[in-house]
Amino acid sequence: MTAYNSTMILAILPEILLLVLGVLVLLFDVVWKGEKRRALGWLTAGGTALISIVTLLIGRPGEPQSVFGGMLRFDWLGFAFKQIFLLGAIATALFMMDIEKLSRRGQAYALLLTATLGMSLMASAADLVMLYLAIETTSIPLYVLAGFLLDDDRSAEAGFKYLLFGAMTSAVLLYGFSLLYGFTGTTSLTSFVGSLPLALGLVFLIVVGLGFKISAVPFHFWAPDTYEGSPTPVAGFLSTASKAAGFAVLLRLFLTAFPQFVEQWAAVLAVLATVTMTVGNLLALAQKNIKRLLAYSSIAHAGYILIGVVAASKLGVASVIFYLIAYLLTNLAAFGIAAAFGRAAGSDEIASYAGLSRRSPGLAFAMLVAFLSLAGMPPFGGFIAKVLVFTAAVETGWVWLAVVGVVNSIIGLYYYLTVLKVVYLYRMEGENEEQYPIPLTRPYALALTTLSIAILVIGVLFAPWFDSASLAALNLF
């Protein structure tokens, strides 16, 4: 049994390096004392950036192939998603650096890296055992991170709710996996053989588990509470990278295991997408807290992305990947702004954002970019992403779904603009705003500038990104 060659190492290169980095962070956490520990954030962010560069240079896949006895697929789809997760981890580590009680504790960074490792495995897992293990490797550190601020009742409650929902839905998902194993006779992801009702039953069980990860209605109840209570950078990570990982599994699982029942599961997902978009957008209208608003907005975005999955075509998958890249950049920026503001102003209420354009013009401008991109306005990344997703739907005959999506985008525009109105037009009552500046520390400035530029770049020069996404999408067909 000489089950070992260099391709295998290349296939899990990001995972190996993430693990090494996580161990290093833990060891330095024991060795370093006091103020020096802040450098752990730079170590995490810099190390992750280095991992991303190294894998881009030497870890690129060629022809898709199975490694580790079929446990993992080494292909462009997994590779693209891994880069998305690494990017999310870098930004989150930078945002975590100046959150009190989070920044000087090595566990937080180690947990972040472990979750990223799990997501990377989720993106390339081609076996039910591996898939389940990867999902839990992602979820368990995130439960802890959401409840990390034990002194803060809200954070502990956020972690608790996330854990209960997560554990329950993953048990349901696992039950589906066990039946899938029983009916196909193997744990590797192969085409499911069986009757339609059976397949639909399995699809439902799997949708429960993955619906939780992507926070689709009606499995979204945890999202607003968890986002509000958990530390803001963690909420940003949950709403972007964790969601992207859920979509990576959704795409690979459904297109590999149930290709012959595509019409049926696409119909199920179409209903899910409609409900998710509509409920997310309507509930977002009523929110007063910026983190809850972003939570409902992230639910709505899960609905838009599902449209691309429903299309189940090459363009559909490519549009999902492109949407996830644009959404990751945008939403990380949005949560980063909320973290920077909440830290300085001590409030997450939307009303307290009044006068922000005078208190910190830079932060307000970043907010303008992020929120307009979330709303899907040109020339930002969010616009191209929405166009691609809707095009994919129309191309495969889901015209009504695209119409629902467009109507929902218009509803969404309203609440994003309301926030921007508070930021730019409202003033702090009877105060001179310039006396209350919002200081931006270096990690925030670095991350927010980079993200804002990236949002613009991906919106204007979208062709190379879309080509990469299309290349990754080809691996599923």
Place this chain on the structure above:
Amino acid sequence: MLLEYIAIGVLLFLATAVAAIAIFLGELFGPKRKSDKKAQPYESGMLPIGPGTRRMPVRFYLIAVLFILFDIEIVFFLPWAVVFRQLGLFGLIEMIIFIGILLVGYIYAWKKGALEWE
């Protein structure tokens, strides 16, 4: 089909019967001298302090949680040990890495004072 289980049934019956008869005979012929001390629950020869249902300090849970986490890893050692020879050097290196990662976690828990009682 059920006949396959008859041996187990007989064994169950005999085992129960032997135990029951032994207890019954002891009860029937043994001398009985009751006292308060004897009626007390047995605690390794120590005198019991207070009722047994009081709340445990939370530290016990901490130790228990750590124990479960490090204990469950044994489950991966057993199948590995069964095919150890077939796996060869690669299997050995894999297991050393696995234990190494666990060790880092252990050292971390230790240095952070999770194993301190007070």
Place this chain on the structure above:
Amino acid sequence: MIPLSWYLVLSALLFSIGLFGVLARRNAVAILLGIELMLNAVNINLASFWRYGNPAQMGGQVFAIVVFAVAAAEVAVGLALIISIYRRRKTVLAEEIDLMKW
């Protein structure tokens, strides 16, 4: 031999009991117990599918081992969170842990 369907029915019952426990119990520890029942139902499924399918392929057994290792980790995190909430709020009732509502 006992037919496979008996095991599957047992597993489905256990799963339903667990799910009921998760949805209906108020005590957070009892909810965790319910989740454990659901995971054990899965393990029964896996073991019986393995035994009645192709016992030479160890996939099902390996899957079951992974499931209970993961379940231990999940429960450790869950209990730790519940203990920390209990220390601050002196309650383990899920409905009283409700600072945030939509």
